[in-house]
Amino acid sequence: MERQLFEQLALEQLDAIFRMAMQLTRHPDEASDLVQETFLKALRVSERFEEQGGGIRPWLFKILHNVFYSRVAKAKRQGVISEDLVQTVDDQPGPDEPSPAWNLASFDWEHVDERLKEAIEGLKPEYRSVLLLWGVEGMKYREIAEIQNVPIGTIMSRLHRARSILIEQLAELAEEKGLTGS
């Protein structure tokens, strides 16, 4: 791909790539730094880029993902990793938990977003990034698996688990608002 064309196509995706970098790092400066490195790496290998449907965006996501986890691996080796990156979510939803124990029809979605925001921020980076690719980018499981370099079954279980953890948080909200029981 020619240099000018690469710059044009890649910068068209800047907002989406930055959004993903924010999900991974949660810090604007780190996200900007990550995006810059991603674009540089992409330029170096742009000759190898092959259009496989979906344009350049999935390819940039994949490079971003690799750059981020390279940094995580390097930080682990140097023992300087932030707790944010290695935290684990301990609450394990059951294999197929029942539907929420509140009245779904009367659930007040007006008050949900702030709690959801906190809950999403508490998830591990791989859960946050999978939520973004699925919810915002509207990607299919197979496309997400390709970007994250894991089997599709792992994407399915991550998405399921991430949603279940978020619902746990909403359940607390529902209890506070007196919506439990049906």
Place this chain on the structure above:
Amino acid sequence: MTNPPSTKEIRLYVDGELTPEESSRLENLIENDEALCQRVDFERKLKRHISDVITRQADTAPEELANQIRAKLDQVDRTIVGSIAPQPLARWLKGPSRANIFAVAATLMIVAGAVLFGIFGQPIDDIGPVPDTDVIMDSAKFVASEHNRCVNDEASRNQKILFTDPAIAYQFISDHLETMSVPMIDLSEIGYEFAGAGPCGVPSAERSAHVMFRKQQSDYGMPQMVSLFMVADSGQFRFNGSFGDRPGEWADCDGGLSSDRRVLIATDGRITYFLCCCDEEDMERIARAISFQIRFP
């Protein structure tokens, strides 16, 4: 499809991941079931709100970021052009009469290096072991990638997993690893059946094997598999406290530079085990089950 549909099935439907036939069956159920209709509606709203929240967190990149990137890309261009442009020094270095000078200089440097090492160098026995983490990380990266490949591509899996009879497979592994008999791992209590085993090429190991298990009732209609890699341990990992070097203790190691996959590692002193799992929720239970059956010393 279960009746009533499970939460996982509802989510696959909302995500557009069911087949047209499965979707149609679920839609028929929804038409006649108010509670199910509410559950589907709830999942759709949840998805929309998650999307809204994430988008609002960082809708657009900072304005200056595009300019910073352009500047860096231009810098790369200049570097490339600079390296291509013929320079006086480059021309001199490429000159035909310089070869002898280089040869003499290289010889002098080798001699000087040997003398300095003789004076100041350590005996080889005093030099500590190379850091083990790179060997472990490289192996973890390899096994994560192999697990991925074998799960995603049935043909690759069949080519690699040569032995599907557990008794024959474990006999093969024991022979291949040149160790005492390897215990047969049974994960059926946690819902996984033996899928097969075969030789593997884990880096830094002369002999290694790959054992796969398949989830008996996959919730997603896709293969959900476990990979257990057994690597003959000849001290190449040099466990030093960074990883699970106490026998029977599983530890996290990085799944490699290009994957966020979780890989667990443990050793019994003869064999080092690497564990990968599609459904990460099951990972701890699987590790515990394996530990129990191997009976680490």
